[in-house]
Amino acid sequence: MKTGPQLVGNSKTEPLSHIGPFDFTAVHLNNCTRMDIYEQIVELRRQGRRGAVATITTVRGSIPSFQTAKMLVRDDGSIAGTIGGGCVEAEVWQAAREVMEEEKPRTLTFNLNNNPKYDTGLVCGGTLEVFIEPVLPPALLYIFGAGHVAYNLYKVATIAGFDVVVVDDREAYANRERFPEAREVIAEDFEVVTARLDPPESSHIVIVTRGHRDDMRVLRWAVNTRARYLGMIGSRRKTISIYKELEKEGIPAEKFANVHAPVGLEIGAVTPEEIAVAIVAEMIAIRRHTPTDVVSKKYSYPHAAPSGHAEQDAVEEEPTRNS
Numbered sequence: 001m002k003t004g005p006q007l008v009g010n011s012k013t014e015p016l017s018h019i020g021p022f023d024f025t026a027v028h029l030n031n032c033t034r035m036d037i038y039e040q041i042v043e044l045r046r047q048g049r050r051g052a053v054a055t056i057t058t059v060r061g062s063i064p065s066f067q068t069a070k071m072l073v074r075d076d077g078s079i080a081g082t083i084g085g086g087c088v089e090a091e092v093w094q095a096a097r098e099v100m101e102e103e104k105p106r107t108l109t110f111n112l113n114n115n116p117k118y119d120t121g122l123v124c125g126g127t128l129e130v131f132i133e134p135v136l137p138p139a140l141l142y143i144f145g146a147g148h149v150a151y152n153l154y155k156v157a158t159i160a161g162f163d164v165v166v167v168d169d170r171e172a173y174a175n176r177e178r179f180p181e182a183r184e185v186i187a188e189d190f191e192v193v194t195a196r197l198d199p200p201e202s203s204h205i206v207i208v209t210r211g212h213r214d215d216m217r218v219l220r221w222a223v224n225t226r227a228r229y230l231g232m233i234g235s236r237r238k239t240i241s242i243y244k245e246l247e248k249e250g251i252p253a254e255k256f257a258n259v260h261a262p263v264g265l266e267i268g269a270v271t272p273e274e275i276a277v278a279i280v281a282e283m284i285a286i287r288r289h290t291p292t293d294v295v296s297k298k299y300s301y302p303h304a305a306p307s308g309h310a311e312q313d314a315v316e317e318e319p320t321r322n323s
Contacts, residue, residue, distance in 0.1 A: 037072050037081045041135055048200030050075045051135040052096035056083055061126025063112060072135070075100060083130060088112075096132050103289065105133040137202045138163045139287060140183075142227075144190060144218045145208035146173035149233060152276035153206060154179055160280050162204070167193050169214075190214060194221040204229040204283050206263060216242045223255040229286050231263035231279060262297040 037053070044051050051074045059067045065084030072080045073096035083089055088110050095108055108130045139162045143150050146168035154164050163183040167190065168174035174187035186193055190209070199205060205227045207218045215232055219242060222230050232239065239261040247253055264278030265285075278297075285292045 048137045050100045052099045054092045054132045057131045058129035063126045099132045140203040142205045148272040149208045152272045156276040156280045199227045201226045203227045207232040231260035260298045265294045
């Protein structure tokens with residue numbers, strides 16, 4: 001649910017409902033500087049949250065602000081900074097919410113001369129352009145498993161710009177020597193680790209453990225997370241088997257609708273390196289909201305009708321994912 005704009009003071013978020021949606025000038029900004037906004041952008045990304053930054057890029061004539069003025073709009077609707085208040089700021093706030101959803105920048109142009117709704121009561125009659133760009137958290141990937149596919153997935157995902165967290169219950173595999181550039185490497189029991197993890201909405205989870213029983217243990221937890229992308233390796237036959245087993249435990253079938261299993265795009269991948277490329281390509285397409293002509297291998301459980309995939313199942317039945 002969208003809420004109205006809010007301005008942030010030094011210690012708390014103050015809603016603007018008591019002054020009306022467009023009366024930004026009635027709120028004291030507590031001397032918020034542009035450097036404060038930069039620091040808050042860093043903090044927003046550190047928390048795994050989204051936002052959008054609006055910057056006045058072009059000014060002609062007189063406006064109730066200045067060129068390079070900035071305003072940060074957070075994913076909860078609160079704001080820091082100002083670009084002058086009034087209807088202009090309210091429209092920019094609304095556009096910023098759309099920018100962070102679409103994850104694509106846009107430019108707005110306002111002519112304060114020709115539109116009476118922009119009348120601020122001040123001696124202003126200029127035009128201005130406002131550039132709005134999304135603030136996105138780092139692309140975070142949790143890899144459960146540390147075998148052959150997991151290792152190659154870590155390498156390809158790192159090149160693609162993902163921050164990677166590797167989890168495996170075998171210290172001989174989950175270690176810094178094997179995954180030197182990972183954000184974190186955790187060598188601990190899967191269920192112990194998942195009990196303390198809370199992946200943000202921007203995160204991705206790929207399950208490639210050394211066996212289907214461990215895959216099921218992780219999936220049991222993962223279907224209840226907020227992760228943007230959830231994938232699990234294995235053939236269609238093994239995927240359906242795991243789903244049915246978890247259904248017996250009381251997990252609704254609808255929980256599996258967004259699981260990408262078998263994981264990755266259908267590019268004929270067979271080797272661990274190729275499988276890693278197929279998985280990362282699918283994550284990028286989801287992250288960038290980009291439709292692709294390449295078919296996903298995802299099985300649409302429980303709505304897909306059973307069909308013969310014997311040849312593909314034979315290839316995927318026991319991929320060389322782990323030692």
